[in-house]
Amino acid sequence: MKIRIKSNTVRYRLSKTEVAALAEKGMLEERTEFISGTLVYAIRQAKAETLSADLNQNSITLHVPEKALQQWANSGQVGMDFHMPLPNGNTLYLLLEKDFKCIDMDVKEDQADYFDNPQKTC
Numbered sequence: 001m002k003i004r005i006k007s008n009t010v011r012y013r014l015s016k017t018e019v020a021a022l023a024e025k026g027m028l029e030e031r032t033e034f035i036s037g038t039l040v041y042a043i044r045q046a047k048a049e050t051l052s053a054d055l056n057q058n059s060i061t062l063h064v065p066e067k068a069l070q071q072w073a074n075s076g077q078v079g080m081d082f083h084m085p086l087p088n089g090n091t092l093y094l095l096l097e098k099d100f101k102c103i104d105m106d107v108k109e110d111q112a113d114y115f116d117n118p119q120k121t122c
Helices: 016-025 066-073
Strands: 002-006 009-014 027-033 038-046 052-056 059-065 079-085 091-098
Touching: 009 016, 009 038, 009 059, 016 027, 016 066, 038 066, 052 079, 052 091, 059 066, 059 091, 066 079
Parallel strands: 009 091, 038 059
Antiparallel strands: 002 009, 027 038, 052 059, 079 091
């Protein structure tokens, strides 16, 4: 599971194995350790109508509606997103998507568990 944070955007990308595990177990969690603590980022199935997220202590959790999660996991749907309203009038953009294989041949990471990229060329 990859997480990317930029300004008021939080983006999660999942491999094939991670999508299957999330659909089956209803949750997925990763940890990144630092000297001063551990950052936890998770996705949890929720009884809700829209994506939402929260930050508690050192943990970021994306909550995904149960029905939407199962539909996304078992179809060719690439992702789902939502602009979550914040109390201060701003929004937090949430994006959950399947991770595709890069079509750039210079990529060094193992991509065997990624989804086939629908684009065959750059």
